[in-house]
Amino acid sequence: MATWQGAMDHRGFHQGSFNSFQSSSSDEDLMDIPGTAMDFSMRDDVPPLDGEIEESRSYNGGGIGSSNRMMDFLEEPIPGVGTYDDFNTIDWVREKSRDRDRHREVANRIKMYILVHYCDSFSLIFSYNRNLSFPSLKSGSLAGLIDISAHWMTDLKEGICTLGIWFNHEHCCWNSNHVTFENRDKCPEWNSWSQLIISTNEGAFAYIVNYFMYVLWALLFAFLAVSLVKVFAPYACGSGIPEIKTILSGFIIRGYLGKWTLMIKTITLVLAVSSGLSLGKEGPLVHVACCCGNILCHCFNKYRKNEAKRREVLSAAAAAGVSVAFGAPIGGVLFSLEEVSYYFPLKTLWRSFFAALVAGFTLRSINPFGNSRLVLFYVEFHTPWHLFELVPFILLGIFGGLWGALFIRTNIAWCRKRKTTQLGKYPVVEVLVVTAITAILAFPNEYTRVSTSELISELFNDCGLLDSSKLCDYENRFNTSKAGELPDRPAGVGVYSAMWQLALTLILKIVITIFTFGMKIPSGLFIPSMAVGAIAGRLLGVGMEQLAYYHHDWAIFNSWCSQGADCITPGLYAMVGAAACLGGVTRMTVSLVVIMFELTGGLEYIVPLMAAAMTSKWVADALGREGIYDAHIRLNGYPFLEAKEEFAHKTLAMDVMKPRRNDPLLTVLTQDSMTVEDVETIISETTYSGFPVVVSRESQRLVGFVLRRDLIISIENARKKQDGVVSTSVIYFTEHSPPVPPYTPPTLKLRNILDLSPFTVTDLTPMEIVVDIFRKLGLRQCLVTHNGRLLGIITKKDVLKHIAQMANQDPDSILFN
């Protein structure tokens, strides 16, 4: 049904297309062919029914076209009209319009126009309280639960508590009476597996037993996790942030935020973290929070029925997720704003903040970290930093950027291999192999054996007098000149061996994380990235410290680092390194700095963090534009239109629009000359999701745009309910249809499903402007005109393909529309 008419040639198409119509209508499966033989004498019944259909244009989901007239709320909408298919992009303009219609509907119904504003305010208060604090409360509680169970299960790999199986190592020894402060980690009540099985903890055999049990438990947890994900909720794998970004930008993935995903993700997250794999729970917590938000949206008409409103709640939920993940409410809000949200950053600012706070306080009241702090890695440094230290901080930034770029490239390459080769068919085997390798390599090294977040905690920590860690084994640590300060710090044996172990840990984490992220289990990236950076930072920090100790007469140290003074804090280097690596991978900026700042609680270290984050972002951007989330979005072919990057090519709308120069012409409907059969032929022969409606094929003057889904539903509905509508009935998209002459089938009026305000641009509009319009208004398609004539159409998929082409990427990687 090609009907595109060039600017010059517009004669004689009508008849031709009509003919091809009728010849092709026989192989239709959508059309109710027997209907063409329906008795025309039933025509007399048509007017009232026709009127009923006419009335029903005032249904709720009628798109933009229907919002310009008063609604009759006694009529039920045709079910299904105005909804979306799975893996489809929503039309923001239409959804927003519908929400405003809903407001007005309520206003009309209770006829209390004056009170509308106040009612609305109060309903907002209630929906705030219910919709934004419930998911926050829920995700706060879930986060606490996840923390506690993951902690317990991680320790289960090493042993068991005789006081009660439900105690983890720390709580077990807390409740023990046989523990001294010096040996706070060793208590008789905590039995390692070798003690339980062969009743000893000494010797090579006991070591092997413990080793074996460690690997066994890890494999068991990983197997459970991947099986649960595979069987019950395939969407529960990964971090979920790429998908949430896409969903928030207006895409439908049914079930991605459903109750099964929530349940399975929560359970498998605990299992995955406990299995000792190189992954974190922070990203998946954002997904879990969004699931909570989405499920509670279902309780309220306002949010259930409107895709745009629901996304506002999801934005706030994402903020709550980060808030509970790090205990950083402001950082969570900024993360949601900078990284996740798309269309309404400012509108949801306040709600996100509220949600993040409620979630944070819920988490705090559960107190999973046992220190009554909101914060995961609470640190307090005592030494200020010196301006010269910016040089190592920037070095850490460069390292972070390099690592980020390397990680993204290799991880994406590996994930692509998984997608394209046989590898992807055996997710369980893959997970088990990676877990086995991780566990086998991790057990001998005490820094890989502990959970990653404990490792980060230790690396961030500034050595105090009472620290028994190997990292704090400085030679004269007990000869304090003043109370509470460590004066000279030549590294002891412990520090040197810790350095070696940390270096090995660094290599293991760097390699294994590449293969871990993207497997079919819930896996976050924040913690592994931070671990890599923290190790690198600590190594550099200790190096700097020793350099300053042995060479305090060098000019650079001379001025500020007098002999005997503790002038360099290796923990701060670890923190800066963590920020740099996280920045390199995710390309977050302000939110990253604010999250790290909320972790330390002091404004003093913002400048080092900023310097590192900035360097890291620049270095990583120079090696590859995309962050890990955007790279995964592209890998999966989601239709995500990046809001931050500018489109900087000089192409025009006419270079992008369909049909291309030599293609068959654009498929259009005419407003008053097509029959039901014609339309059904077009529907069956094309796969377009909508059709422009024109005055006539000759003039190509645009009237409106009608969606395929709405058209199919309306025709089906008319055939079922409206007696007399047959295949030869003429479809009218005009406001008034001419009187039906006798002995002809009744007409079908479909103006109610017509979008009377389709977006148009001229063919000479630069694509940069078209991209901007798609981005800012959230369009699904845009029509192209030349001197007032309809010429073609640009869909979101076309725009994305064009952007990919311009960036020398594979345009076919965009899979959905």
Next chain:
Amino acid sequence: MATWQGAMDHRGFHQGSFNSFQSSSSDEDLMDIPGTAMDFSMRDDVPPLDGEIEESRSYNGGGIGSSNRMMDFLEEPIPGVGTYDDFNTIDWVREKSRDRDRHREVANRIKMYILVHYCDSFSLIFSYNRNLSFPSLKSGSLAGLIDISAHWMTDLKEGICTLGIWFNHEHCCWNSNHVTFENRDKCPEWNSWSQLIISTNEGAFAYIVNYFMYVLWALLFAFLAVSLVKVFAPYACGSGIPEIKTILSGFIIRGYLGKWTLMIKTITLVLAVSSGLSLGKEGPLVHVACCCGNILCHCFNKYRKNEAKRREVLSAAAAAGVSVAFGAPIGGVLFSLEEVSYYFPLKTLWRSFFAALVAGFTLRSINPFGNSRLVLFYVEFHTPWHLFELVPFILLGIFGGLWGALFIRTNIAWCRKRKTTQLGKYPVVEVLVVTAITAILAFPNEYTRVSTSELISELFNDCGLLDSSKLCDYENRFNTSKAGELPDRPAGVGVYSAMWQLALTLILKIVITIFTFGMKIPSGLFIPSMAVGAIAGRLLGVGMEQLAYYHHDWAIFNSWCSQGADCITPGLYAMVGAAACLGGVTRMTVSLVVIMFELTGGLEYIVPLMAAAMTSKWVADALGREGIYDAHIRLNGYPFLEAKEEFAHKTLAMDVMKPRRNDPLLTVLTQDSMTVEDVETIISETTYSGFPVVVSRESQRLVGFVLRRDLIISIENARKKQDGVVSTSVIYFTEHSPPVPPYTPPTLKLRNILDLSPFTVTDLTPMEIVVDIFRKLGLRQCLVTHNGRLLGIITKKDVLKHIAQMANQDPDSILFN
């Protein structure tokens, strides 16, 4: 030149309009009439010149239409084309397009396509460093300077230091050797005016002398301030935030951010604050920071020439302004994001943060508060708050909301009176009268005599053991049970008298601030609002404290407030009250809470602050939708399209567009049939700022849009430079003009100034969508079509007028386009 043709009637207009053209062309002042008599024999010279003109369509400012072809950079643009008049709205789409053109131009010129990305990154680094840290450094330094001089001049009203006239009271006594800790404020070196003049500080006469000198200095400062503003920089008055909001939303006010404004505002701000008027320096500091940003934009081509790019810098500068005003970098960023910025909140997030931090650290290195803190009112509370206390906090929120609404109404009413009556003609007298009243009423009361920020500091302060303030005069303050804690706190005589004085201060501040804000001197609202709230909060806090002391057996206090314990912190109440009042006036939410949170430095008090801010916003919104800045924007008639509020009426584009149903038709140009004279007649007869170009008057098919300013400049330019272009020359907007027949004047090709991608909507588009498009894309005008025919035009002014009309406001209050 009315040419709107209805959808049905499109015959015979061409000739008629042509006639009326020629008859009206004689009374032209823009047209160069002698040119019509120019010798046609010069026609032979035309082709090369014509070619030159053709070439020059590739000038830099050619709007959207020019960006679709390669540019020839040897050609100079016609000067003036692509710039804006004063008090005009900018076209965001066009400005952004131009910036991208500039990028591509650089890229083309150096022919190093591969390096473009890197160069761009580096140029960004440099422009970051120069453009964003220079204004921040500068505004940081200026803020420090303002702080120090305002402090000195405020003290000058009371006396003078004999150690050196440049010492303020505090520094004078710091440098004195005759001062004890108990009497830190009294030292022999600090002489009050009575001591200097009549050599005594005792007795009624000395009091009168001091009183007189106080009022005299206040009047002198105020007179200087208002005179300087009136003579040198009228734009330096007010807080500047409404204007900056409007400028950032895309409006031109020349000189508003110029160097004179900067200089005079800095000086007069010090004078105004010192005069003791009820005003603050925080709002004006934002204006000062924006001036710094704007002036430094002039050093860089990229920012000087592009109005959109410049606004990005200004957004960051606004963040820096708040950052230095409160020492709250994150709060500053969020303020810029929530309250001030308009089109690019996320793009400028990182830069704003950078600018805010640099500004904050500059201020800190100057250390104007003398406590090496970034923060204006640093407080530390020792007691946690109890859940029950949310009730008084919400009461404070209600008070704040009521005050905010009352203040906005009365202040706007008074400002309108100033605008419309004789009052506005005597700004100097008005300022002097208000200053005199303020000074006379303020001197007897010690809480009004001190500067407002000192008052707030004192109110926020938690009473310690060593506080000598009357507010801390509790009866048994020296009987401490434990060291450093105040156990029982029955109020002493000092507290009761302080309560009375504070109540009087509250009334004075409430009344006088209404008359002060809006006078012709720099005046901020943050500090007076916070003062009102802090006083109310402290009063309530002390009340609660005494209630808890005398009735600690009541059920509500029983559980958490045991006898003898210090369970209520009046300082916290003051802080919550300040947040509530500031929220009521400005309607800030997240940024307000974050600013207040950065003032205290603890996450613990976010919930009380949020409860108060939320209540205050809801109460104030229920009494009047607009915050003070929006109210002032409307009062001044600026074309500001509120981004947060939704347009919720069911009108259509056809209800808003010009021409209205019975008006003369829309003035259009045709693409190939009008002469220079025709166009000049249209230009002189209408005041429209642009004209649509159509294929022909009959078809009304839209080709593009041409700006009046560009048209005038191009025609003038062609008449001057292009020999042979006369009044009867035909203007072609088409791509190719037909060959000129012999003995006819040469044609004028103006396709280069034609915007080939004007925005169009259909006449049935709901206004809610049109408003959304204007908001998000920053349009200046939008054309309206019906079934592909041009029908009318909607300008930003039309949209604003319509919104005002729908909100039952005066549509004529919008003055500018």
